[in-house]
Amino acid sequence: MPSFQTKLKITGLKPGxxxxxxxxxxxxxxxxxxxxxxxxLDIVGGVPQISLRFTVGDRDYSGENDEARTSAAMMRDAVERVAVTGSLYVLRRSRGRWSPV
Structure with a gap:
């Protein structure tokens, strides 16, 4: 199963x-x-950033990447109910390195 990582900047909390x-x-x-x-949770350049590592079921390379991007966007939507977000990144693990999808 391919491994992916999503990183999302958090710029503030919503009230409550x-x-x-x-x-x-x-x-x-x-x-x-x-x-x-x-x-x-990391602080990158003074800004909180959450990172989640997850696996995607085996498919064709492009389909796996699409599914990871879709899931990361869905995750951001959920987080935006409680926080204000910034940049979203999706990375794929390949040969020991993380590469942007």
Whole structure:
């Protein structure tokens, strides 16, 4: 199974939401479609960024990438219910490196 990673900048919380709700929304959304291998919060250039690593079922290369992009967009939609987001990145693990999809 190919491994993907999505990274999403978080620029603020929406009123009434705890910081923990951001990661919870992201993981919950991705888990509806994929196995989430790991998640973490980093501060990149002073901006919080969540990263989730997940697998996509075996298909053709292009189909796997499309599914990963669709799932990452769905995850962002879920997070936007509790937070204000910035840039979204989707990366694929290939030969020991992460490459943009």
């Amino acid at each position: 939401n705890a910081p923990e709700s951001v990661m919870a929304a992201a993981v919950e959304a991705l888990e509806t479609r994929h196995h989430v291998e790991s998640n973490q």
